Amino acid sequence: MDLQKKLTEIGFTEYEAKVYLAMLRVYPATGYQLSKESGVPRSMVYETLKRLHARGAALETIEGRSTLYRPLPPEALLAKHAEDVGRLLGDLHTELGALYEKKIDNRVWTIKGETAVNIYAAKLINEAQEELYLVLTDDVLAGLNSDILAAHDRGVDLNVLLTGESRLEIGRVAYHPPLESELQDIAKTIVLVADSSEALIGGDESHKKKIATVTRNADFVMIARQFVWMEMFTQRIYSQIGSDLLDRLNPEDRRVFESLNSGSDN
Numbered sequence: 001m002d003l004q005k006k007l008t009e010i011g012f013t014e015y016e017a018k019v020y021l022a023m024l025r026v027y028p029a030t031g032y033q034l035s036k037e038s039g040v041p042r043s044m045v046y047e048t049l050k051r052l053h054a055r056g057a058a059l060e061t062i063e064g065r066s067t068l069y070r071p072l073p074p075e076a077l078l079a080k081h082a083e084d085v086g087r088l089l090g091d092l093h094t095e096l097g098a099l100y101e102k103k104i105d106n107r108v109w110t111i112k113g114e115t116a117v118n119i120y121a122a123k124l125i126n127e128a129q130e131e132l133y134l135v136l137t138d139d140v141l142a143g144l145n146s147d148i149l150a151a152h153d154r155g156v157d158l159n160v161l162l163t164g165e166s167r168l169e170i171g172r173v174a175y176h177p178p179l180e181s182e183l184q185d186i187a188k189t190i191v192l193v194a195d196s197s198e199a200l201i202g203g204d205e206s207h208k209k210k211i212a213t214v215t216r217n218a219d220f221v222m223i224a225r226q227f228v229w230m231e232m233f234t235q236r237i238y239s240q241i242g243s244d245l246l247d248r249l250n251p252e253d254r255r256v257f258e259s260l261n262s263g264s265d266n
Contacts, residue, residue, distance in 0.1 A: 010081055012057075015040045015048040020057055023071035030066050056080060106217040114210040117202050121192050121212075122147045128194040131157040133228040135176075135191035138164030161231050163187055174235040191224055199224040 007017035015038075022038035023029065029037070035045040049069055052058035057077055059070045072080070111117050118140065125132060125147040132151060136144070141162065149170065152158055158171025163186055167173075176186070190212065192200040199221045202212025215221065 013048075013051075015044055016052055016057070019045060019048045020052060020071055023058060023069060024074070027070040028061070028063075028068040029070075030068060034069065104216055106215070108213055108215040108217060108220065111202075111212045111214060112209060117190070117200075117210050117212040118143050120214060121190065121200055121202075124192055124194040124198060124200060125151050128156050129154075130195045132159065132195075133191070133193040133225050134158070134160045135186065135189060135228055135231070136160065136162055136164075137188060137190065138162075138166045140190050141166050141168065159228060159232060161191075161228055163189070172232065174232040176231065191228055193221060193225040193228065196221060196225055 003021060004014070004017045007020065008014060012020065018038040018040050019034055022034050022040075026033060026037050031046045031049055032042065034040070034049070035042045038045070040048060049058055049060070053060050053069075057072050059072065061068050071077075111120055121140070122144055125144060128151055132148075134148075141148075141164070148158065148160075148168070152170045158173075160168055160171055160173045161176055162168060162173065163176040167175075186203075188203050190200065190202045198214070198216045200212050200214050201224055202210060
């Protein structure tokens with residue numbers, strides 16, 4: 001992604017981005033020089049510089065009969081932008097929160113997009129007071145690790161099934177073997193049940209875009225919680241099964257059980 005596009009993504013117009021980048025390369029400079037350097041027409045460059053000066057992104061001085069311009073240093077520009085955005089987000093948090101009335105229903109809702117799914121998952125973890133049942137991939141665990149640690153610190157009972165290579169040293173943890181994850185098609189799945197009251201179940205939609213289902217429907221929540229509980233229970237039982245019982249299983253079931261050699265319940 002080029003610098004001009006990145007600047008437009010934080011609120012610059014196309015011309016403002018071009019002129020600011022030109023100022024970084026050539027300053028002090030007149031409007032005429034900046035027009036040539038940036039490619040912004042002379043008929044527009046002075047209006048653009050006026051806007052940049054008004055927003056604090058450009059400095060100006062009079063020298064003889066000319067007006068000279070220089071850029072606000074990038075570190076100062078970005079610090080100012082971060083401060084402005086932080087203030088705006090704070091205002092929105094207060095004002096939007098006043099409009100929003102939280103309603104509880106039993107509908108099944110969907111969320112699309114990895115960021116949106118992870119944010120909602122973090123919300124459920126942060127609001128949990130009693131227990132969490134989780135199925136997490138390596139990527140999801142990395143993104144939610146601090147929220148999970150905070151939940152543990154406030155006394156939430158953690159029950160976590162990990163389907164990747166990562167390890168977790170808190171709560172009850174089981175590790176889903178790769179073969180079983182492949183057989184059950186959960187290698188890219190996230191399951192989260194908070195306080196037996198709300199569940200999030202997600203995965204990749206056609207392996208392109210993450211999508212999740214969120215619900216407070218008691219039946220769905222119970223099934224999701226039971227799924228995680230049973231998977232962790234399987235790990236505990238396998239650790240106690242002797243070779244005599246394994247010999248009595250049919251080949252397919254034995255193949256699955258023998259793949260569980262990496263899983264254990266902490």
